[in-house]
Amino acid sequence: MITSPARSPQRRTEHAPTPYVDLSRDEWSALRDKTPLPLTADEVERLRGLGDVIDLDEVRDVYLPLSRLLNLYVQATSGLRGALNTFLGDAGNGHGAQRGTPFVIGVAGSVAVGKSTSARILQALLARWPEHPRVELVTTDGFLLPMKELQARGLTSRKGFPESYDRRALTRFVADIKAGKDEVTAPVYSHLIYDIVPGERLTVRRPDILIVEGLNVLQPALPGSDGRTRVGLADYFDFSVYVDARAEDIETWYLNRFRKLRATAFQDPSSYFRKYTQVSEEEALDYARTMWRTINKPNLLENVAPTRGRATLVLRKGPDHKVQKLSLRKL
Numbered sequence: 001m002i003t004s005p006a007r008s009p010q011r012r013t014e015h016a017p018t019p020y021v022d023l024s025r026d027e028w029s030a031l032r033d034k035t036p037l038p039l040t041a042d043e044v045e046r047l048r049g050l051g052d053v054i055d056l057d058e059v060r061d062v063y064l065p066l067s068r069l070l071n072l073y074v075q076a077t078s079g080l081r082g083a084l085n086t087f088l089g090d091a092g093n094g095h096g097a098q099r100g101t102p103f104v105i106g107v108a109g110s111v112a113v114g115k116s117t118s119a120r121i122l123q124a125l126l127a128r129w130p131e132h133p134r135v136e137l138v139t140t141d142g143f144l145l146p147m148k149e150l151q152a153r154g155l156t157s158r159k160g161f162p163e164s165y166d167r168r169a170l171t172r173f174v175a176d177i178k179a180g181k182d183e184v185t186a187p188v189y190s191h192l193i194y195d196i197v198p199g200e201r202l203t204v205r206r207p208d209i210l211i212v213e214g215l216n217v218l219q220p221a222l223p224g225s226d227g228r229t230r231v232g233l234a235d236y237f238d239f240s241v242y243v244d245a246r247a248e249d250i251e252t253w254y255l256n257r258f259r260k261l262r263a264t265a266f267q268d269p270s271s272y273f274r275k276y277t278q279v280s281e282e283e284a285l286d287y288a289r290t291m292w293r294t295i296n297k298p299n300l301l302e303n304v305a306p307t308r309g310r311a312t313l314v315l316r317k318g319p320d321h322k323v324q325k326l327s328l329r330k331l
């Protein structure tokens with residue numbers, strides 16, 4: 001049972017209605033049969049090629065039905081656009097029929113909960129649908145303040161916290177995309193150098209669907225310096241997914257990822273974490289455990305988990321990364 005972090009005035013009884021339809025994994029995966037476009041053998045191979053560790057039962061049981069749900073939402077949004085254009089008509093006032101803007105999906109959750117992996121699988125599955133073949137994926141990492149700026153502001157131990165991002169630039173990025181701009185660019189973050197790549201930009205060219213993945217995508221906008229509330233990033237989302245799990249399980253996944261990266265990417269001489277390949281694995285994992293317990297876990301508890309109740313869909317994972325239950329926002 002996913003309960004919204006917001007405290008309802010009366011004590012929530014077991015059967016009080018919530019804004020969500022709660023489905024077990026089996027109830028959700030049974031919806032797969034209504035999903036046309038079953039995966040072909042070639043597509044299975046391509047998904048494996050993404051280099052992700054996700055198993056194909058998870059793709060078929062969870063992500064394929066989700067791609068169908070999103071396909072329905074995209075088509076329904078297109079129908080709403082028709083209503084908008086019927087209303088605006090061609091009144092000769094220059095506001096004739098509006099071209100479609102990208103359907104924007106936010107993917108939120110803790111560091112190491114599996115956001116990037118889920119987002120990549122979703123991107124591959126959504127691109128299969130003829131109605132929206134162009135699916136782009138952007139992470140909010142690119143909007144982190146550069147390490148030099150974090151150091152100047154004393155924020156190096158708050159990396160990933162709301163204040164460590166250029167939130168105004170991030171919100172403007174998605175606002176420009178929803179405004180229908182043909183080309184919008186964003187900075188690029190490198191996990192190798194653990195910093196923003198100087199001078200590098202990625203360009204988004206009006207895709208059919210844009211997935212925005214990051215810890216902070218559901219956080220409400222902070223008020224402006226004048227105290228007035230501002231439009232937040234999530235106000236521009238057409239759909240959002242919160243990937244949820246127990247903090248203890250995410251810590252294990254974070255340490256496992258660090259261990260895997262220590263044997264691979266960290267070996268690169270230009271890796272920020274190269275020094276952890278020259279100490280014992282135990283010492284390296286002690287460092288990772290400290291990063292988890294002093295930075296990522298407090299950020300999860302203080303800033304990320306409280307945004308779960310803002311998501312359209314909550315995916316609740318068990319210790320094996322398999323989605324156990326799903327909660328879909330009622331309309």
Ligand SMILES: Nc1ncnc2c1ncn2[C@@H]1O[C@H](COP(=O)(O)OP(=O)(O)O)[C@@H](O)[C@H]1O
Pocket residue numbers: 052053054055058109110111112113114115116117118253254256257260320321322
């Ligand atoms: N469905 C899954 N099955 C198995 N391992 C997974 C799954 N999703 C993510 N992982 C692993 O968990 C770790 C964190 O995943 P990642 O996508 O990098 O998380 P995030 O983007 O939230 O930081 C990685 O080591 C990844 O390989």
Ligand SMILES: CC(C)(COP(=O)(O)O)[C@@H](O)C(=O)NCCC(=O)O
Pocket residue numbers: 110111112115141159160214215291292295296
């Ligand atoms: C860059 C990040 C904030 C992004 O989070 P993620 O994409 O892993 O969810 C995070 O990976 C990070 O570097 N956090 C700072 C503490 C740490 O090194 O784990």
